[in-house]
Every structure is written in C-alpha cells, then in structure tokens.
Amino acid sequence: MKKLFIALLSFAATGSFAQQVGKITDPVEWINPLMGSASKPSLSNGNTYPAVGVPWGMNMWTPQTGKMGDGWAYTYDADKIRGFKQTHQPSPWMNDYGAFAIMPVTGKLKFADDERASWFSHKAEVSKPYYYSVYLADADVTTELTPTERAAQFRFTFPKTDSSFVVVDAQNKGSYIKIFPKERKIIGYTSKYARGPLPKNFKNYFVIYFDKDFTLAKTWSGKTLGDALELTSDHTGAIIGFKTAKGEKVTAKTASSFISFDQAEINLKRELANDSFDATKSKAKAVWNTTLNKIAVEGGTIDQMRTFYSCLYRTLFFPNKLYELDAKNQIMHWSPYTGEIKPGYMFAGTGFWDTFRALYPFLNLVYPSINKEMQEGLINDYKEGGFLPEWSSPGFANIMVGNNSASVVSDAYIKGLRGYDINTLWDAVKHGANNEGPMAAVGRNGVKYYNELGYVPFDVKVNENAAKTLEYSYDDFAIYQLGRALKRPASEIEIYKKRAMNYKNLFDPASGLMRGKNQDGTFQSPFSPFKWGGAFTEGNSWHYTWSVFQDIDGLAKLMGGHDKFITKLDSVFSMPPVFDESAYGGVIHEIREMQIANMGQYAHGNQPIQHMIYLYNFGGAPYKTQYWVRETMDRMYKATPDGYCGDEDNGQTSAWYVFSAMGFYPVTPATDQYVLGAPLFKKITLTLDNGKKVVINAAANSADNRYVQSLQIDGKPYSKNWISHSGLQKGAVLNFNMTAVPNKNRGSNPADFPYSLSTEK
Numbered sequence: 001m002k003k004l005f006i007a008l009l010s011f012a013a014t015g016s017f018a019q020q021v022g023k024i025t026d027p028v029e030w031i032n033p034l035m036g037s038a039s040k041p042s043l044s045n046g047n048t049y050p051a052v053g054v055p056w057g058m059n060m061w062t063p064q065t066g067k068m069g070d071g072w073a074y075t076y077d078a079d080k081i082r083g084f085k086q087t088h089q090p091s092p093w094m095n096d097y098g099a100f101a102i103m104p105v106t107g108k109l110k111f112a113d114d115e116r117a118s119w120f121s122h123k124a125e126v127s128k129p130y131y132y133s134v135y136l137a138d139a140d141v142t143t144e145l146t147p148t149e150r151a152a153q154f155r156f157t158f159p160k161t162d163s164s165f166v167v168v169d170a171q172n173k174g175s176y177i178k179i180f181p182k183e184r185k186i187i188g189y190t191s192k193y194a195r196g197p198l199p200k201n202f203k204n205y206f207v208i209y210f211d212k213d214f215t216l217a218k219t220w221s222g223k224t225l226g227d228a229l230e231l232t233s234d235h236t237g238a239i240i241g242f243k244t245a246k247g248e249k250v251t252a253k254t255a256s257s258f259i260s261f262d263q264a265e266i267n268l269k270r271e272l273a274n275d276s277f278d279a280t281k282s283k284a285k286a287v288w289n290t291t292l293n294k295i296a297v298e299g300g301t302i303d304q305m306r307t308f309y310s311c312l313y314r315t316l317f318f319p320n321k322l323y324e325l326d327a328k329n330q331i332m333h334w335s336p337y338t339g340e341i342k343p344g345y346m347f348a349g350t351g352f353w354d355t356f357r358a359l360y361p362f363l364n365l366v367y368p369s370i371n372k373e374m375q376e377g378l379i380n381d382y383k384e385g386g387f388l389p390e391w392s393s394p395g396f397a398n399i400m401v402g403n404n405s406a407s408v409v410s411d412a413y414i415k416g417l418r419g420y421d422i423n424t425l426w427d428a429v430k431h432g433a434n435n436e437g438p439m440a441a442v443g444r445n446g447v448k449y450y451n452e453l454g455y456v457p458f459d460v461k462v463n464e465n466a467a468k469t470l471e472y473s474y475d476d477f478a479i480y481q482l483g484r485a486l487k488r489p490a491s492e493i494e495i496y497k498k499r500a501m502n503y504k505n506l507f508d509p510a511s512g513l514m515r516g517k518n519q520d521g522t523f524q525s526p527f528s529p530f531k532w533g534g535a536f537t538e539g540n541s542w543h544y545t546w547s548v549f550q551d552i553d554g555l556a557k558l559m560g561g562h563d564k565f566i567t568k569l570d571s572v573f574s575m576p577p578v579f580d581e582s583a584y585g586g587v588i589h590e591i592r593e594m595q596i597a598n599m600g601q602y603a604h605g606n607q608p609i610q611h612m613i614y615l616y617n618f619g620g621a622p623y624k625t626q627y628w629v630r631e632t633m634d635r636m637y638k639a640t641p642d643g644y645c646g647d648e649d650n651g652q653t654s655a656w657y658v659f660s661a662m663g664f665y666p667v668t669p670a671t672d673q674y675v676l677g678a679p680l681f682k683k684i685t686l687t688l689d690n691g692k693k694v695v696i697n698a699a700a701n702s703a704d705n706r707y708v709q710s711l712q713i714d715g716k717p718y719s720k721n722w723i724s725h726s727g728l729q730k731g732a733v734l735n736f737n738m739t740a741v742p743n744k745n746r747g748s749n750p751a752d753f754p755y756s757l758s759t760e761k
Contacts, residue, residue, distance in 0.1 A: 020682070021305045023298050028288040030309040031639075033127045036648050038076040038641035039092075044589050044605065046644030047092050048314070049074040052132045054284055055291045055316040056347075056370055057149040058324070059086050059256060063120075063134060064101055068113045068171060071095040071194070076641035080117040081136060083169055084145055084154070086206070086256060090318050090349040090650050094393045095194030098204030098258065101169040104141045104156045111167045111220050111239050129313055130284035146281040148271035149321065151255035155277045158244035165216070165241045166252065168208065172235035173198075179217045179229045179238050184210040186238050187261055195397050200339025206256040207264045216241030251277055258334040259324055259341055266327055291316060294366050297661070299682025299701065306639035308661055308680070311654035315362055318355075318650040319347035319374060322394055336395030337385035345377040348394030350650045352404035353471075353537075354607050358655035360408050361666035364415035365725065368689050375412050376420045378405070382428040387437045398439040401464050401537050402471035403432050410482035410670040415725050426486060429479050433472075433496070444472060449519070455505040458516035458524040458535055466506055466516045466535035467608075470547040473502040477550035477757060478670040500757055503548045507558045512568060514545040530601075533583030536608075538590050540579070542572060542601045543609040549668045552618040553756030562619040562750070569615060573600040573628070593646045597636065602628075604636050605646015610656050611667050614675045617721035618753050623707055623742035626678040629660050630706040633680060662686070663696055663736065664723055668755060673722040675754050676747075678708050679736055692731030698738050705738040708746065712737075721747040722754040 024030065036046015053060030064085040065078035071092030073085060083101030103116050110116040117138075124135035133144040141164075142157040158164040170177050174191035189203040217240050219231040225239070242250060255268030272280060297308055323333040323346045333346035350359075363371040381389050388405035391397040406429040413422055434451070437443025446456035446465065450472055456465040477500035483493030508515040508523055516524035516535035529541040536544045548555040556565035577595045581587045593605035603609055613632065616624040636645040637657050648654060659665045663679035679698045686694040711718045712735040713727075723734070753759075 019302055020299055021302055023296065024305070026289060027292040027296075027309050028129055028285055030306050031129055031313045032306060032310045032643075033129055033313065034076060034641050035307075035310045035314075035639045035643040036641070037074055040072065040075065041092075042589055043592055044644070044647050045642040046648045047072075048644070048648050049087070049089070050127045050132065051087075051317055052129065052145060052152075053147045053317065054130070054149055054287045056320055057147065057317075058321045059088055059098075059150065060317065060320075061085065061132070061145055061147055061152055062087050063132065068101075068169070069095070069192075069194075076122075079119055081120050081134065082113040082117045083167070084143060086152070086204075086254075088320065088349060090351070090393055091647065093647075094391075094397065094399075097193045097195070097393065098190055098202075098256075099171055099192050100175075100188065100190045100204070100206055101171070102154060102208070102252065102254070103167045103169070104136065104139055104143055104158070105165045105167060106139045106141060106159060106161050107163050109165065109218070109225060109239060111169070111225065111237055112223055113169065116167055129288050131281050144277070146277060146284055148280065148284065150257070150267040150324065151253070151271040153272065153275075153277045153280045154252040154254070156250045156252070158242075158248050158250060160244065160246035162215075162243040163241065164244040164250070165239050166210070166250075168238040170236045174234060175236045176232045177219050177230070177236045177238045179214075179219065179240065181214045181217045181229070184213060186240065187264075188236065188238070195393055195399075199336045199395055201334070202258075202336070202339070204256050204258055205261045205264045206254060207261065207268060208252055208254040209268070210240070211251045212242050214240045215243055257324055258322065259332060263324055263326065267324060270325070291367075294687050295658070295662075296685045296687075297681045297683070300680060303638065304680060307637050307643070308658065310639040310643070311637065311657040314648055314654035315359060315651040315658060316367075319350040319377075319392065322346040322348045323377070333380070335380075335384045337381070342380065342384065344380050345373050346380055346394075347374050347377040348392045351391040351397075351400055352408055353390065353400040353402050354649040354652040356404040356407040356411070356669055357607060357611060357652060358659055358666060359651040361411055361415070361669050362651075362655040362659060364412055364417065365728070366686065366688075368412075368415070368417055371412055372417050372420060375409065375417060375425065378409065378428070379421050379424050382424065382431075387435075387442045388428050388432050390441050396437075396439060396442050398441045400441055401445070401468050403444050403475045404471065405429065405432060406475040406482075407478040407669045410478040410485075411666075413482055414485055414670055414672065416729065422486065426482065426488070429482065433476065433479055444468075450502070451499075453505075453519070454499070454502045455517055457519040459518045464533075464535065464537045466514055466541075467537040467539075467544055467547075469506055470503055470514065470544060473500055474547065474549045476500045476502070481670040497757075500550050501554070503551070504554070504558065507555075509558075511541075512559050512564075513541045514547075515541060528580050530578050531580040531583060532588070532591055538588070538606050539603065539608045540601075542575075543603055543606075546612040546615060547608060549611065551757040552615055552667070553753065554758040556619055557758075566616060566619040566621050566624070569612065569619070569624070572602050572609075572612065575600045577601060590646060597645055599631075599635075603646075604632055605644070605653075607649065607652060610653070611665065614665050614667050614677060617675050617747060618756065620748040620750065620753070621744070622676060622721050622747035623744055625676075626707050626742070629677040630680070633657060633660055663698070663734070671755050672725045673755050674725065675722050676708070676711075678706060678738070688729065688731070690729065692729065694728050694731065695733045696736070697734065698736040700738040701736075702738075704740040707739050707742045709737040709739040709743050710746065711735065719746065719749070720752045
C-alpha cells in the first residue's frame with residue numbers, strides 16, 4: 001500500500017494526474033490580464049498592464065498605480081490606484097501618448113494624483129479583457145469600466161454623501177478642459193507625449209457624458225483649483241460633484257479622437273449609442289470570444305489553458321488602430337508625419353525589431369484581414385513620412401535597429417494577402433534599404449558602409465554594427481523574396497539576393513561566432529562572446545550568431561557541418577549564464593532575466609534568440625527542438641503576475657508561445673514555411689479566414705510525452721521538419737504521435753530540413 005501511495009505521488013508530481021480541460025466555449029474567461037504585471041525597470045516579468053479594450057482598438061484603459069507619466073502604469077505590487085487611464089502605451093520603455101485619466105473621490109476636493117490615490121486590494125479587483133472592477137477603499141467607491149474601440153463606459157457605485165466627485169486629469173505637456181454643467185458634459189484634449197519631439201497638431205480630444213446632474217463644477221491647473229469652467233494650461237483637469245445615496249450608481253460615457261471634438265462625439269454616438277453599461281460589456285465580451293475562437297484548444301491542464309489564452313490575448317492589441325470613421329463612414333486618420341487629417345488607414349504602437357519574428361506571421365496565418373488593413377496603413381506611413389517606420393508610437397521613434405519593415409511587408413504578400421497597393425510598398429522597402437532615414441532607427445543607419453563593404457564596420461562610430469549587418473542581410477533576403485513574388489526582373493532583385501549572404505562577412509572561424517569587423521577587414525579585438533551591447537543589440541554574440549534566418553544551412557556549414565552546428569546549439573544551454581555588461585556600464589534588465597532563468601546563455605526574455613530552439617531542425621536533431629520548446633513553455637510562461645520571462649513586447653513573446661503550442665514556428669518570415677516543434681495540447685482547431693480548418697491532434701500528449709514519434713498529414717506519413725503555409729490554407733489534419741522517448745531518426749535526413757537560401761533548388 002505504501003508503494004502504491006508513493007507511485008500515486010510520483011504520477012501527480014509529473015503532471016500525469018493533472019486535470020485535463022476539454023472544449024471550452026468562453027475562452028475570454030480563461031484570460032488573466034494581470035499576467036506579466038509584476039514588473040519593474042530592473043526586472044521584467046512581462047512589463048504588461050491589465051489592458052481593458054477590444055482587439056486592435058484605438059485605445060485601451062488601465063488602472064494607474066504609478067505616478068502620472070510613469071511608464072510602469074500598473075504594477076502588481078502597488079498598493080494604490082491614482083486613476084483609470086485611457087492608454088495607447090505599447091511598452092513602459094516607450095511610455096504613453098494621448099493619455100487622460102478619470103478617478104472618483106469622496107469627502108474632500110482631492111484632484112492631484114497623490115492626494116486622490118486610494119488603497120486597493122487584488123481581493124476586491126476583477127480584471128478581464130472586456131471589464132475591470134475594483135473597490136477604492138479610501139473613497140468607498142467601486143469603479144467599473146468596459147470598452148469599445150474608441151469609447152468606454154464607467155460605472156461608479158458611491159456611498160451616501162453630499163461630497164461625491166469625479167476627477168478628470170488631462171495630464172501635462174499641454175492640455176485643455178471645459179465643463180458644460182447643463183449638458184452633464186466635459187470635453188478636453190491632452191497633448192501628453194513621451195517619445196521624441198511632439199508631432200504636429202497632436203491632440204487626443206475627449207468627451208465625457210454623465211447621467212447625473214452636477215452639484216459642483218470646477219477646473220484645476222497643477223495644484224490650483226478654480227471656478228472657471230474652461231481652462232488651458234500645461235496641466236489641466238476638472239472635478240465635478242454630486243450628492244449620492246448609499247449604493248447609487250453614476251455612469252459616465254466617454255470617447256476620444258485624434259481628429260477633433262466633433263469626431264469624438266461621432267465615435268461616442270456610434271460605438272455607445274443608447275447602450276447601457278451592461279450592454280456595452282456584453283458586446284465587448286462577444287467580440288473577444290469571436291476573435292479568440294479562431295483557435296480552439298482542448299486537452300491541456302487548467303494552467304496551460306489559462307496561459308495559452310492569456311498569451312493569445314496579448315497578441316491582439318498592437319499595432320492598434322489610429323484611424324477613425326467620420327460622419328459619412330469614411331476611413332480617416334490624423335497623420336503623425338504631417339499633422340494633417342488624411343483619408344485611409346493608420347496604425348501605431350509596435351516595434352518591428354520585436355514583432356517581425358512571430359507576431360506578424362501569426363496575424364498572416366490567423367487574422368490576415370487585420371494585417372491587410374495594417375499593410376494599407378504602411379502605405380500611408382510611406383506616403384506621408386517618406387519612409388516606413390521601424391518603431392511607431394506613433395510615427396517614427398528613434399529606437400532599436402534593423403530595417404525589418406521589409407520583412408513585415410514581404411511576409412504578408414508571400415503569405416497570400418492581396419487587395420492593396422503592393423507596388424507602392426515595393427518602392428518603400430527598396431527606398432528604406434538604400435537610404436539613411438531622418439533618424440538612425442529609420443531606413444538603414446550605416447547603409448553606405450553596408451552596401452560598399454558588405455557589413456557595417458565596428459570602428460566607424462555606428463553603434464550596434466554587427467546586429468545591424470545581420471538584420472540588414474536578412475531584410476535584403478525579404479526584399480529579394482518579395483521581388484521574386486512580384487516577378488520583378490533579375491536586374492532589379494539579384495543585388496538583394498547577393499546582400500542576403502552578407503552575414504558571412506562577420507563570421508569568425510576562430511570562435512565559430514559572429515563578431516564585429518573593422519573597416520580594414522580585421523575583426524574587432526579584444527573579443528568577448530559574452531559582452532552585451534557594443535556590436536550587438538540587447539544581447540551578445542551567442543545570441544546574435546543565430547540571426548541568419550534566411551540561410552541556417554549556410555551558417556551550419558560555416559560552423560563545420562551539421563554535427564558541429566548541433567553541438568554549438570547545445571552549448572547555449574550548457575554554458576553558465578556569465579555576462580560582460582561593460583558596454584552598458586551596468587546590468588540591464590535583459591541580462592538579469594537571462595542570468596536567473598537557469599537556461600545557460602539562452603535569453604528567451606528578449607527577441608534575438610527566441611527562434612534558436614527551432615534551429616535543431618536544420619541540423620537533423622528535431623527531437624532537441626521538441627525538448628527545449630516544451631521546457632521553455634513550461635518554465636518561462638504562466639498566467640500569473642510574474643508569468644513572462646522578460647518584456648512581452650507587443651505580442652511577440654506571446655506569439656512565440658501560441659505558435660509553439662500549435663507545434664510550429666515561423667523561423668524565416670518571407671518564406672512559405674513553418675518549422676516544426678511539438679504541440680502542447682491534445683487537440684487544437686484553427687479556423688482560417690477562408691473557412692478552412694487546420695486540426696492538430698496529439699492524443700497521447702502529456703508532460704512526459706513531449707517527443708514526436710511520427711507525423712501524419714491528411715492521413716499520409718510526413719517526414720519533413722517543416723510544413724507550408726500554403727498547405728495549411730487548404731485545410732489540413734495533422735496527427736502527431738507523441739512519446740516519452742525521442743525518435744532520433746525522424747527528421748535527420750538533410751532532404752527533410754527546412755528552407756535555406758544557399759540550398760534553394
């Protein structure tokens with residue numbers, strides 16, 4: 001009996017007895033928007049905030065625990081809430097723009113963010129994608145909010161008092177407020193902008209309607225309260241008051257616009273109409289379930305289901321809509337480039353350095369219709385700004401490296417998106433590839449050196465030169481691929497194919513790694529492969545060496561062949577997490593996140609190495625991909641406040657998880673292939689935009705059975721280490737036979753390896 005009890009404990013410990021969840025009909029209820037919110041500048045567990053919104057909405061809302069202007073708007077360990085902020089923030093490092101806040105208070109006329117702040121507890125907090133509620137203890141008020149794309153409703157439950165108030169904070173850096181007591185209305189605008197110089201004519205216009213007469217109406221500036229009903233200053237706000245009965249509910253409807261006050265009114269009337277708070281909430285929940293149900297997962301543990309849908313939620317916000325529908329239902333936008341109001345689509349809030357890798361390929365597979373809008377937005381970016389953005393928040397932001405807009409454009413077209421002006425985008429990617437932009441992070445910094453030498457030199461004062469070289473080389477491949485798809489003449493596109501091999505110029509045979517190179521052709525010295533920064537971007541040579549997405553087989557040959565390539569990959573996990581931070585003058589949070597993860601030099605918390613696990617497929621050892629993919633999903637992700645292992649980054653780190661859970665990953669965007677891993681669930685059903693279904697079965701899947709013994713597609717044995725996007729578009733049934741013992745023969749034949757440019761037939 002004792003032995004049986006010990007065996008039962010052993011089974012429980014391995015997860016074999018973990019409760020399995022079948023088909024679910026309400027996936028939005030499995031999401032934890034607080035996943036990743038236990039973060040701080042020195043250590044990111046996601047750097048997320050509980051975004052209350054709808055997919056790709058123009059704005060979201062979040063409770064604000066940080067002080068006004070703090071990029072860490074909501075942190076799980078905070079004790080107080082200072083307001084409920086309309087936000088467009090893609091990342092705390094980018095901070096917010098166009099933000100304003102609403103906050104109920106009682107008793108005294110408290111309006112500055114420290115004074116109005118109230119203690120709260122997670123025990124009295126409900127956080128869902130479509131609804132947020134919290135009890136504000138100091139005010140004795142429960143605040144609820146629910147969103148639409150450009151509007152929201154608030155519902156405040158007040159105590160019995162003649163001193164119930166709502167504060168509106170239009171934030172600093174130039175704002176305006178006006179109260180219309182007879183109409184129970186407040187309007188205003190905020191020019192709050194965090195990143196770079198203020199764009200032309202930048203204002204976020206907002207309108208708020210209450211369902212109760214005001215007994216008090218005042219405006220404030222800074223720390224000064226006044227009786228004027230209209231005010232313009234650096235930092236303005238309003239405070240309106242009521243007499244309330246115990247449990248009385250006061251509702252506020254609000255909407256905003258980057259175009260005008262009139263457009264804000266149009267947005268409010270169109271999106272909220274005469275809906276009650278509960279009607280808006282119900283509609284928002286339905287939008288989420290419709291969007292999430294494109295991927296149905298079955299046969300995972302409760303934790304796995306929560307993590308999967310929490311990650312899927314994060315892939316559905318950025319880039320967010322910057323366009324609006326005018327009174328005639330015409331699509332219009334304020335241009336962050338010219339300051340004018342223009343027709344057509346516009347999006348903002350994403351950095352392609354992060355998201356070209358998996359987020360955009362994910363949209364192309366599961367949500368291509370929204371990426372078609374995004375591609376049309378990129379056309380307008382180019383027409384109005386002269387270049388494609390690489391980080392848009394909104395408009396051009398001077399941060400990160402690469403020219404990865406080329407990948408975003410190319411992958412969309414190669415994956416079948418049509419119905420937009422691809423020829424203008426072709427001109428845009430060529431222009432970006434051959435010119436310096438208006439700032440280092442737009443176009444190609446160091447392009448003259450790159451085009452002449454085949455690399456950006458280390459000793460010419462172009463920062464992060466090796467990273468730029470490797471990324472430009474891949475981006476040239478993406479341009480070449482797009483040119484081929486568009487049937488452009490060889491005389492136009494062969495140069496990009498040639499440049500796609502420029503990665504070889506930085507390969508150091510002595511170390512078997514990528515290394516900065518001087519203008520005279522000598523390697524930069526001294527060389528430490530563990531040195532973060534310098535020649536590289538937020539990583540070291542061990543991380544960036546694998547950034548040869550377009551020609552992994554060529555990289556393997558440089559390393560001495562497939563066997564030595566596999567050994568090199570193994571080294572990433574077996575080395576200690578040592579580091580050299582001297583280029584930064586201190587330990588940046590990405591270094592710390594690698595150090596504490598107990599996965600050697602593998603730094604999943606940042607983007608450069610996230611695809612590396614899948615590269616075993618290019619060397620004949622896909623079983624090692626299967627092992628490390630499951631390890632990473634199990635150890636690095638959980639639907640808890642500390643549930644990420646670094647910056648979530650606009651859906652990229654979440655898209656890695658969602659793809660990996662499905663059993664494949666886009667190692668080389670701008671090709672038709674996904675590289676195989678192993679699915680996480682017993683069954684996944686993907687419903688494509690064309691109505692076809694992809695069913696991924698892995699009936700024997702478990703904590704132990706992480707290896708693929710064999711794969712059948714549509715009933716036929718399948719031996720390759722990749723599957724095609726075009727094949728999935730026809731609908732498919734993938735049956736994975738999962739076992740606890742790796743099949744070291746499957747996928748070991750070079751004929752089954754995924755695409756590489758140098759082995760292209």
